Amino acid sequence: MGKKDKQEKALRKQEKALRKREEALSEPGALANSLVQASRSLRTVLSRNLTATGLYAGQDGVILALFEQDGLTTGQLAQALGVKPPTMTRTIGRMEAQGFLARRDDAGDGRLSKVYLTDLGRSAVSSITASVANCDRLAVSGLSGKEVKTLIRLLKAVDANLNPDGVPAEDEASAG
Structure with missing residues (x-):
């Protein structure tokens, strides 16, 4: 097979892959709706699993x-968790009132x-780690190890396509 034939075959393969991707996206919103629903379901199960911890x-x-x-600033926590500092401030206040956290001036x-x-x-x-692990196992039950990695x-x-700068979009409910 000549160089030109290989190039044409590669081009046909690319075109076929593009057609298949377009067919998969033929139902507007199917991907977004599926991702949002899966995310909501995951958060619901995780919330239920975390109930015992308060x-x-x-x-x-x-x-x-x-x-x-330990010992991060509000801004560092907000950045690490992909939320805005005011959201993190409210979350820290709530968690401090619950007794999970304490704020102290830096020495x-x-x-x-x-x-x-x-x-x-x-x-x-x-x-928390047990709740997250249980949620993960439930989410991927019925999938093979290879499918989970994929x-x-x-x-x-x-996520990288949607956040090319590496900063996740804040989910208003994410910091509870």
Whole structure:
């Protein structure tokens, strides 16, 4: 097979792939609706699983971020979780009132306030990780390991396409 034949074959293959993608998207909103519904279902199950801890969906991410690196500022937490600082401020206030977090002035810079886990916050970590793991297992039941890896890879690609600068769009309900 000559170079020109290989190029033509590759071009036909690309055109066929484009046609298949367009056919898959022939129903307007099918992809967006499916992703949104799956996300809502996942959040509902996770919220239900977190009920025993006293946390709401979105608050688990705050605790896990602080468990990984305690003593973050509101801005650092907001950036890490892809929400706006005012949303994070409200979330921290709520979680502080619940007893999961405490704010303290930074020892080196009195203008800064940092957020720390309390003993109650630290004790919630194992319940959170178990809840998330159970939710993950339920979400992919019936899928093979290869399908799960492919799904994760594809969702990351979709996210990268929608967020080329790497900053996720804020979900108003995400920080509970």
